[in-house]
Amino acid sequence: MDDLAKRIAAGDRRALARAVTLVESTRADHRGQATALLEKLRGTGRQALRIGLSGTPGVGKSTFIEAFGMKLTEAGLKVAVLAVDPSSARSGGSILGDKTRMERLSRAPGAFIRPSPSSAALGGVARRTREAVALCEAAGFDVVLIETVGVGQSETMVAQMCDLFVLLLAPAGGDELQGVKRGIMEMADLILINKADGDLKATATRTVADYAGALRLLRKRPQDPEDFPKALAVSAVEGGGLDTAWDEMQALAAWRKDQTWWDRARAAQAAHWFREEVQNGLLARLHEDADIRSMMGALADEVAAGAQTPDAAAAAVLDKLR
Ligand code: GDP
DSSP states (O other): OHHHHHHHHTTOHHHHHHHHHHHHOOOHHHHHHHHHHHHHHHTTOOOOEEEEEEEOTTSSHHHHHHHHHHHHHHTTOOEEEEEEOHHHHHHSOOTTTSTTTTHHHHHSTTEEEEOOOOOSOHHHHHHHHHHHHHHHHHTTOSEEEEEEESOHHHHHHHHTTOSEEEEEEOOOOGGGGGGSOHHHHHHOSEEEEOOOSGGGHHHHHHHHHHHHHHHHHSOOOTTSOTTOSEEEEOOTTTOTTHHHHHHHHHHHHHHHHHTTHHHHHHHHHHHHHHHHHHHHHHHHHHHHSHHHHHHHHHHHHHHHTTSSOHHHHHHHHHHTTO
């Protein structure tokens, strides 16, 4: 682990890839090694700008990440891309699994791309992603992009591990604006209307105005400067708006650092994940015990049949922990 930690801290991408594989493993001995490795690397104290990026399939996430990532690497920044795809657990596929995705970026010397693992539970994906982010930060990456598909739960999870949350949307008429859930709008720091090119350009401009209006109606968050959250038009294919988007992200990050929101948000996130880990760990411990497992199965049936209240049944299980 010492050697692996040294190589990661020196920015060795192969060592980083190995370490990500290690944190993805569910084997008990690997888990122990992963924990030890992360503990060793904690001391590097490096921080990347963590950007969450969400959008429905087809909106242009991979095209955007490729174009945006290339821009950043060409500017000398090191960029890591991680993916969270809850559907991959079911389908066995993954949003980054297709080798043709982000082909240029994957060859860029300053880039590291890692597809979503096909792990069963969202809790497992959350931990793996957080740990992969920590590894990328220790390896000296400047920007970590976390891509997720537009599915409520995974978006909330990704927002809980990012400094900035970006929502990618397609140009659309005013009616479709309603289709974006309010909760997701409220998480966004930046809404990018992609495909602002060719025939879609005029629609994109109107869509930006629609969302800018909708964002103004949201309750003001203390962690936002005056003019945030913002809506902007971009074209991942032609590159339009990408520089502006990056400028806005940097401006927001700088403001939050200056106003201490950055540190406060990271502290709150760490506390959140601590509680999450305790909850998941307790549940896992309950499931490890065969007697409790079968008791939980029987109680679940009773609750489903209306023979017990959920609270009473849960209390009976929790009594076993004493
Ligand atoms: P993802 O599923 O969100 O990752 O979307 P993709 O990046 O695979 O893009 C879906 C489709 O939209 C592809 O055919 C892209 O070529 C197209 N696309 C992506 N970005 C743009 C853009 O900026 N302009 C236009 N016109 N098409 C785009």
